[in-house]
Amino acid sequence: IILPHGGPFARDVWSYDPVVQFLANRGYAVLQSQFRGSTGFGKDFVAGEYGEIGKRMQDDLDDGMDWLVKEGRVDPRRVCIVGFSYGGYAAMWGAIRNPERYRCAASWAGPSDLNGMMRYDRQLFSASRYFQVWRKRFQTGSELDDVSPLKLADRLKVPVFIAHGEEDDTVPAKQSHRMVEALTKAGAPVSSAFYKDSKHDFGS
Numbered sequence: 001i002i003l004p005h006g007g008p009f010a011r012d013v014w015s016y017d018p019v020v021q022f023l024a025n026r027g028y029a030v031l032q033s034q035f036r037g038s039t040g041f042g043k044d045f046v047a048g049e050y051g052e053i054g055k056r057m058q059d060d061l062d063d064g065m066d067w068l069v070k071e072g073r074v075d076p077r078r079v080c081i082v083g084f085s086y087g088g089y090a091a092m093w094g095a096i097r098n099p100e101r102y103r104c105a106a107s108w109a110g111p112s113d114l115n116g117m118m119r120y121d122r123q124l125f126s127a128s129r130y131f132q133v134w135r136k137r138f139q140t141g142s143e144l145d146d147v148s149p150l151k152l153a154d155r156l157k158v159p160v161f162i163a164h165g166e167e168d169d170t171v172p173a174k175q176s177h178r179m180v181e182a183l184t185k186a187g188a189p190v191s192s193a194f195y196k197d198s199k200h201d202f203g204s
Contacts, residue, residue: 006085054147165198
């Protein structure tokens with residue numbers, strides 16, 4: 001399982017992760033990639049994210065999978081991509097952009113319409129210390145539509161599971177509702193779950 005972290009201005013750390021342990025307990029190998037834009041590796045590494053959502057940031061996830069395959073650690077025919085928040089976006093987009101790579105995908109609270117998210121919260125994908133530079137170099141308008149799962153829902157060919165908390169005030173649940181509706185209309189293999197009292201993550 002490819003498990004990209006949220007943020008994207010964040011990083012995975014060497015500590016107990018209940019989701020990773022849950023998956024590993026059930027026999028899955030889990031890869032947590034520190035893709036470009038992840039924090040903790042210097043400004044240049046963070047700057048690699050600017051203008052690259054859905055592009056080189058997604059390439060980094062592909063590269064991680066390719067490395068595991070080359071090392072003989074995983075079967076390339078049995079890889080799924082799963083994520084939360086930005087990671088949920090990356091999961092949906094990965095399944096649409098590179099369906100040949102994944103058997104399935106799962107998204108919790110993942111944005112599906114990036115322009116819609118920018119209208120809702122213009123700092124969603126930024127961090128305050130990087131905000132001014134980020135705004136100057138970030139994709140806008142049609143560039144965001146070109147990497148938004150909602151806009152290309154009819155291209156999805158692999159099964160996807162979409163979940164969201166109805167009380168989420170970081171990524172509105174309507175982002176997932178609209179994606180499920182679009183996939184259903186397109187006849188794509190989608191299943192979903194919406195949790196009435198949950199917010200942005202499992203713990204709230």
